Amino acid sequence: MAQIELDGVGLTFRVQQASRNTLKDFFIGQLFRGNKNPPMEVKALQDLTLRIGKGDRLGIVGHNGAGKSTLLRVLAGIYQPTAGRIKVGGRVSSLFDIALGFEMDGTGWENIAYRSYLQGETPRSVKGKKDAIAEFSELGDFLNMPVRYYSAGMQMRLAFSIATAIDPEILLVDEILSVGDMAFQNKARARMMEMMSRAHLMVMVSHDLKSLAKMCNYAIWLDHGRMLMWGDCDEVIAAYTASVMGPPVKDTASTQAAA
Amino acid sequence: MVAYIKAIWGCRYFWLSLVKMDLRSRYRGSLLGIGWSLLHPIAMTTIICIAFGALFEAPIEKFAPYLMAGLTFWSFISTVTVGGCQSFFNGESYIRQHPAPMAIYPLRTMLGGAFHYSLGLMLVIALAGVMRGYENAWPLFTLIPTLMLLLLFGWSLAILFAVINVRFRDTNHLTEIGLQIMFYLTPVMYYPDLLLKRGVGTFLYFNPMVPFLELLRKPICDCEVPDPTTYLIAAAIVLVSSTAAVVALRSQERQVIFHL
Numbered sequence: 001m002a003q004i005e006l007d008g009v010g011l012t013f014r015v016q017q018a019s020r021n022t023l024k025d026f027f028i029g030q031l032f033r034g035n036k037n038p039p040m041e042v043k044a045l046q047d048l049t050l051r052i053g054k055g056d057r058l059g060i061v062g063h064n065g066a067g068k069s070t071l072l073r074v075l076a077g078i079y080q081p082t083a084g085r086i087k088v089g090g091r092v093s094s095l096f097d098i099a100l101g102f103e104m105d106g107t108g109w110e111n112i113a114y115r116s117y118l119q120g121e122t123p124r125s126v127k128g129k130k131d132a133i134a135e136f137s138e139l140g141d142f143l144n145m146p147v148r149y150y151s152a153g154m155q156m157r158l159a160f161s162i163a164t165a166i167d168p169e170i171l172l173v174d175e176i177l178s179v180g181d182m183a184f185q186n187k188a189r190a191r192m193m194e195m196m197s198r199a200h201l202m203v204m205v206s207h208d209l210k211s212l213a214k215m216c217n218y219a220i221w222l223d224h225g226r227m228l229m230w231g232d233c234d235e236v237i238a239a240y241t242a243s244v245m246g247p248p249v250k251d252t253a254s255t256q257a258a259a
Numbered sequence: 260m261v262a263y264i265k266a267i268w269g270c271r272y273f274w275l276s277l278v279k280m281d282l283r284s285r286y287r288g289s290l291l292g293i294g295w296s297l298l299h300p301i302a303m304t305t306i307i308c309i310a311f312g313a314l315f316e317a318p319i320e321k322f323a324p325y326l327m328a329g330l331t332f333w334s335f336i337s338t339v340t341v342g343g344c345q346s347f348f349n350g351e352s353y354i355r356q357h358p359a360p361m362a363i364y365p366l367r368t369m370l371g372g373a374f375h376y377s378l379g380l381m382l383v384i385a386l387a388g389v390m391r392g393y394e395n396a397w398p399l400f401t402l403i404p405t406l407m408l409l410l411l412f413g414w415s416l417a418i419l420f421a422v423i424n425v426r427f428r429d430t431n432h433l434t435e436i437g438l439q440i441m442f443y444l445t446p447v448m449y450y451p452d453l454l455l456k457r458g459v460g461t462f463l464y465f466n467p468m469v470p471f472l473e474l475l476r477k478p479i480c481d482c483e484v485p486d487p488t489t490y491l492i493a494a495a496i497v498l499v500s501s502t503a504a505v506v507a508l509r510s511q512e513r514q515v516i517f518h519l
Contacts, residue, residue, distance in 0.1 A: 013517060077358035080513035094356065101352035103277070105284035114280065117273035118357055 002090035002169050002200035003053040004075060010083035011045040011067075011074060011225075044070045045081070045225045052218065057196075058203045059216035059233055061240045067225040068205040072096060072172045075203060090200065093119065093166050096174035098159040108143030108150075108158055109134075115162045129165050136191070137161035138184070153180055160188055164195050171199035175206055209237050260505070266360045274363040278370045296378050300331050304386075307448055315449060324387035325480045329447035331379030332475060335413060336468065337438055338372030339365075343417030344424035344431040351519050361512045365417035373410055380406075380475075387479050398478035401485055405474040405493075412471065412497050415504035422507045425518045446472065467496045 045067045052058050060068045073079045074086065076094045101118075102111055112133050116126045134143055137157050147155060160179045173196065179188045196202055196215060206212045212219065212233070219236035221229040229236050267274075286292040304327040312319055343365055347354065350364035384399065393399075424430040445468045446454070454460040463469050470493040477485040 078355065078516060097352070097356050101356055103280050103284070105287055106280050110276070110280060114273055114276035117270065117276055118353060118359070120270070122272060 005087040006050040008084035014039040057216040059212040059219040062222035066222040090169040093168040094172040168199040173204040320390040335376040339413040343420035346421035415500040418504040
């Protein structure tokens with residue numbers, strides 16, 4: 001059931017150079033040529049074809065801005081590709097931007113509830129999980145307080161505890177999270193590994209090549225939105241490492257900077 | 260379309276809890292809490308009654324409920340239009356994490372407004388009862404289908420304004436001004452006769468707010484069942500606005516995130 005198929009997928013962002021697009025630009029800019037604010041095209045992903053199925057663990061490596069996180073968001077259904085076809089079979093759980101999306105005025109408990117709802121839980125299933133989440137976060141009585149008063153570390157702890165309390169079919173991970181103080185970090189890592197091993201299919205972005213090699217069987221190497229290499233995880237990582245360590249490779253895909 | 264509605268229903272716990280949270284945080288730490296929602300229309304009605312009541316030469320026990328019915332309705336419209344503009348921005352962090360149907364974010368805005376409106380409406384009904392009494396209370400039940408129409412109308416407006424504002428940020432400001440103008444063009448605080456008598460009443464027929472106001476006021480202010488044609492007109496307006504909302508969402512839903 002769990003499978004991902006990409007067929008020539010591409011994604012082009014049209015970004016306004018000045019961050020605004022006003023009515024004036026829209027009407028006047030189209031009447032008279034020489035719009036001062038033309039949209040700039042950023043080719044974030046180009047011509048990706050890929051097929052993975054149940055049991056696969058796919059790692060994605062590449063420089064900053066190579067399109068790794070963008071690809072994850074395409075897989076999650078948040079970005080719709082502008083070219084090609086994508087087919088994702090199975091329920092997708094994603095672990096990125098988890099620090100976002102707290103309702104600051106809500107208490108820890110309230111935030112547990114509705115973030116779980118966003119992940120597709122029902123009040124009944126949340127009831128069973130709530131205490132486990134609370135216990136894992138070790139926040140105790142702080143959960144009765146509005147999240148506004150939490151420290152950044154506490155917020156991350158709570159976010160992590162909620163986000164990882166799932167039974168993933170397809171799991172998308174943007175970096176293995178390192179959360180909290182030393183003691184919590186070990187615990188969090190163990191939980192993350194355990195969850196990733198339970199997933200039917202996983203796609204993971206990481207700069208931590210060691211963990212990547214340990215967790216994944218396949219890997220792709222993205223560069224400026226193109227797939228430079230795809231195949232066995234160890235081979236791809238070896239090639240990527242060589243390119244970073246050795247003399248800089250010639251930039252074959254000379255497209256616009258996908259910053 | 261059916262699948263889309265199912266998806267909205269599927270994440271009902273999510274948007275319902277957001278609505279609940281919005282209401283709670285609105286009153287957090289305030290002394291009167293929900294009482295503010297009641298006090299606001301009462302204060303406005305009192306002030307306008309004192310200031311303009313004499314001008315309009317209306318008996319106060321009739322004018323006060325009439326006015327309050329208009330004011331509470333208008334604040335709902337203002338929530339779904341001006342507030343609707345912000346829907347996607349308020350939900351930005353969720354939109355970036357999860358591909359939930361976009362319509363739930365305007366829905367959240369609308370339901371928050373609807374909660375306040377329902378409080379206001381109860382107040383209006385009570386006020387009319389206290390000041391004037393109901394010779395016939397049965398027509399009040401016609402408010403149920405009216406409210407259904409109004410909710411749909413509000414939701415579609417919120418969707419439209421949210422979608423347009425995400426593309427053109429000027430919309431928010433234009434809406435504020437436009438709404439102000441509409442307020443005076445709509446018989447919110449005066450009787451439609453005022454315009455009809457002067458022969459400038461024709462544009463009332465082109466004002467989409469007027470049928471809704473009539474549907475709301477007929478049973479409360481006149482103890483009468485509204486004219487079926489008014490229902491038909493209101494339903495037609497809802498049909499147009501929801502069709503526009505569906506079309507707008509269809510074409511823009513997956514583009515929204517690129518404009519946040």
